[in-house]
Amino acid sequence: MTSDTTAWVLEGENASRGTDRPVELNQVTPRRHPGRWIAIVLLGIVVMQVAHNVIVNPNFHWNVFWQYLFAPTVIAGVGWTLVLTVVAMLVGITCAAILVLMRDSDNPILKTLSWVWIWFFRGTPLYTQLLFWGLFAVLFPRLSISVPFGPEILGVPTEWVVSAGVAAVLGLGLNESAYLAEIFRAGFKAIDRGQTEAAQAIGMSRARIWWRILLPQAMRTIIPPTGNETIGMLKGTALVLAVPFTLDLMFATSAIANRIYLPVPMLMVAAFWYLIITSVMMIGQYYLERHFGKGQDYVQTRHI
Template identity: 50%
Template sequence: MPVRHPLRWVAAAVMLVLVAMAVNTLVTNERFNWPEQFEYIFAPQIMNALYNTVWLTIVAMVGGVVGGVLLALMRLSDNPILRAISWFYLWVFRATPLYTQLLIWGSLGALFPEIGLGIPFGPVFVSWETNTLLSAAAAAALGLVLNEAAYMAEIVRAGILSVDEGQREAAGALGMSRAKTMRRIVLPQAMRVIIPPTGNETIATLKNTSLVAAVPFAELTFQAQNIYGRTYQVIPMLIMVCLWYLLLSSILMVGQHFLERHFGRSERGAARPARPAALLSSGREQTGGGGGGGGSGDGGGG
């Protein structure tokens, strides 16, 4: 007898009612002001802000991954000084809010009016104004990169530690250097563990770009604030920005899916069972051969 699940039908009916209510609200509530959203969704200022959001995400993740790998290797080093530096960096950037860090980078000129090169505690040979050298775009990118590197360091460290120590010992026995072992043996295997949280970090970084309004820098949320500051259409502009974030996050999720499939192919191959048809045919051939031999023997005996 099939098991009945009446509660599933009740849950499905409740969900359908809630979806119908949500759709009805979206269609009938004039305060969403869909015409206003469609007017600005492809406006030049929004397209420019979208471009800024995308390149900020790319720069933050590339810089964060490179910095995270270096910090992870420092954390796993036998050198206590390198371990201490890495630990201190992670402590500072993971224990303080990203928004506060961006405010500091955006206001760095108030702390250091000039940045120069010279002899420590001695003369300065060349100097630049901090506000000129560190533009709003550079301050936003720098803040995101430094913060992301701290989180990526722990992700990379967890991936490296997931690889069995015997892999390193075997590589050392073959005469491979530590750098080559890390590049050719450890990191390729660690990617299976590193990729899923890195995909999550990429999506989180995409959303964290909205915080660079503290610098300030013209990304999606900042431009939406500028628009609704003139039109007073707060909710429509914020929903429009959410639609763009949904689209970009969906694209990143698809990319993460294919990356996970690529780096997890060895596990799928190991978990795949042997083909039963081939085994059966092989077994039949062996049985048939044995039977034929037996028949010949019987015939010979007769």
């Protein structure tokens, strides 16, 4: 019985007895948690001790950290890392959407091709795939259009088309498409099948059903893991040296570290910028989740 219900019962009893004396309710005292405060104090002491040891430790070379934190090559590396992340994610999302449509198709050939794509790119390491794209121009020196098993009609050197930047984007984006395809498929599978059947019953086209019915609802399930994959993609750009792509943040800081023979402060510079970019991405993910979750939050509130 709640406090409001208790007050109503007591007031009813007083009214039946003919008295107007106000009812005194017991004051609820919040439960104390001394253990929490003790844990917070102990944790604060440990954090301050660790922070003090890191700050005063001369081996971290904080002067070098501040010297190169905003160096032009480092800032350029941050920019190229963002470009690689955004473009590779666009490639991955586009390919993943196509793969989902192929998996949902009635054509067994398209279903098989989609399954083989996902099986291959999820089953092989990202670093191996990047190495392959880095060696693509060596394996296939020329891209050409030719008569089957006959002479070449038109061709160009592969290195003109698949440069280091293109190879890095393809390696990251195609690998990511396999993971995103499964995320997208799970998001659409979570939607009640009856909604698709109802939309078909009123004559909506298949494309319109995907765009107006399925996609807005699937975004609630898709966005959180896609945000995690984007953050993983950001950190995965540190592997593009295998291509080799030599403009990203990790290569820029490693080059400076090799020149000054101080790897620790330059690793901290790279870690600082990765944390900043990741934090901004997490904020954006939060607002996207809140936007697409508006209807769901309303339904849950009404249900409660």
